[in-house]
Amino acid sequence: LEIFYEGSNVGIYVPDIIVNNKIIIEIKCKPFLHKDDISQFWNYLKNSNYKVGYLVNFGRSDGVEFVRRVYDIARKV
Numbered sequence: 001l002e003i004f005y006e007g008s009n010v011g012i013y014v015p016d017i018i019v020n021n022k023i024i025i026e027i028k029c030k031p032f033l034h035k036d037d038i039s040q041f042w043n044y045l046k047n048s049n050y051k052v053g054y055l056v057n058f059g060r061s062d063g064v065e066f067v068r069r070v071y072d073i074a075r076k077v
Contacts, residue, residue: 001014001049003048004047004048022052023050023052023054024052024053025054026053027056028056028057029058038067041053041067045069051071052069054067054069
């Protein structure tokens with residue numbers, strides 16, 4: 001995916017999974033998600049053309065952790 005910032009292409013992001021060309025899924029396997037993981041994921045979503053994303057962490061000892069983000073600011077998609 002091309003990543004845009006203030007209308008300019010600033011790089012390429014390769015998501016782990018894209019569902020129906022509408023949802024980004026980023027997969028992690030860590031004991032816990034760091035604030036930086038969530039922030040980076042939010043920036044990927046915000047600066048792409050996708051509105052919905054899931055950050056899924058399989059590394060927790062007490063189960064799977066999901067973070068769902070929706071970027072629903074008016075923009076052309």
